[in-house]
Amino acid sequence: MDRLLAGGTVNAAESGKGPPLFLFHSLLSDRASFDAIVPELSTSFRVIVPELPGFGRSQPTGGGLAGVADRMAEAVRDAAGGKEAIVLGNGYGGFVALQMAIRHPGIATRYVLADCGAAFSEAGREAFRNMAAASKAKGLSAITDVAMRRLFAPEFQAAHPDLMADRRAAFLRTDPEVFCAACDALASLDLRPDLGKVTVPVLVVVGQHDEATPPPMSRELAALLPQARFEIIPGCAHVPQLQSPRLFLDVIGDFLPATNSATA
Template sequence: MDRLFADGTVNAGQSGQGPALFLFHSLLSDRASFDAITPTLSQSFRVIVPELPGFGGSKAVQGGLAGVADRMAQAVTEGAGGGAAIVLGNGYGGFVALQMAIRHPDIATKLILADCGAAFSETGRQAFRNMAAASAAKGLQAITDVAMRRLFAPEFQHQHPDLMRGRREAFLKTDIEVFQAACGALAELDLRPELKQVKVPVLVLVGEHDEATPPPMSHELAAGLPDARLKILPGCAHVPQLQSPELFLATIGDFLTA
């Protein structure tokens, strides 16, 4: 069932009953990247899976990543109905969740940040600049192969052709201006000086083979947060909840229910 939040600007799917659990998707994917874990999580939580601003049925917002974070804070506040909320973000969704927690300290009781970080290396920053430039010159089709490599290892792609077909189609539906703006924001992002402002418990996860946000970024993130634990997901890349849903659920289970 879909619902609108934040004055009708954020479209989200909702299922299950219980405490509110929000799932924020990555830049190179969409909310369907959580489809493999939502049924299980919905047995214990009211799972709300929004389309981030500018994606799907959610309206774009100005103001860079801070603007996106503020819009999502509205959605979380409204969706939680004044109760406690847990927020899980993957990739770009993790950066949004982290920025949101910094700017709105009481927004969540726990965070799960999967395959993100606080800042990219210069090589990582340049990768975003290159993707933005290539998409501007030739369209998203020109960088689809690069985008999929950032999400999944080549071996996984070969083993799951149907899944990859769906992931490619989802990526090509992305609003190109929203994509380029997000690339620009991530290329300049550095949240390291503000990590101490996040007082809630945080579970930091990263796939051991993640090339988009490599494990050192998660090590740095966990070390900079006041209350964080780090777990490495063996055999996974940038979207572990889609690649190994059972492992992902097992890894977050104790943290969610503690």
């Protein structure tokens, strides 16, 4: 079931019953990247999977990553309805979730930050600048191969042609202006000075072979957060919940609170 949040500006899918659990998707993908894990999560949680601002039927917003985080905070408040919320973000969605945690203390009781960090290396910043420049000059199709390599290792791509065709099509549906604005925001991002403000428990996970946000980024993030645990997901790249959903669920399972969805 889809519903509109944040004054009708954010479109989200909702399923299940229990405490609200929000899933924020990555920049190079869409909310369908969570399809493999939603059925199991929705047996214990009310799972809300929004399209981030500018994606799908959600309206874009200005103000850089802070503006996106503020819009998503409004959406979380709307959907949570006063209940304690959990937020899981992957990639760009993880950066949005982290910025939201900094700017809106108390909006969630715990976070899972998958394949993100607090700041990119200079090489990482340059990669975003290059992707934005190439997409502006030639369109998203010019960087589709680069985008897919940042999501999945070549061996995985070769072994899963149907999934890759679906992921390429999803990427090409991205609004180019929204994509470039996100690249610009990530290229200049440095949240390290504000990480002390995030005082709730955080699970930081990263795919072993993630080239987009390499494991050292996530390790640094976990080390700087007051209450963080760090896990590497073996054999995976930037979207472990899609590449190896069972393993991803196992890794996050004991961090998520035990629930009784019948009474929640």
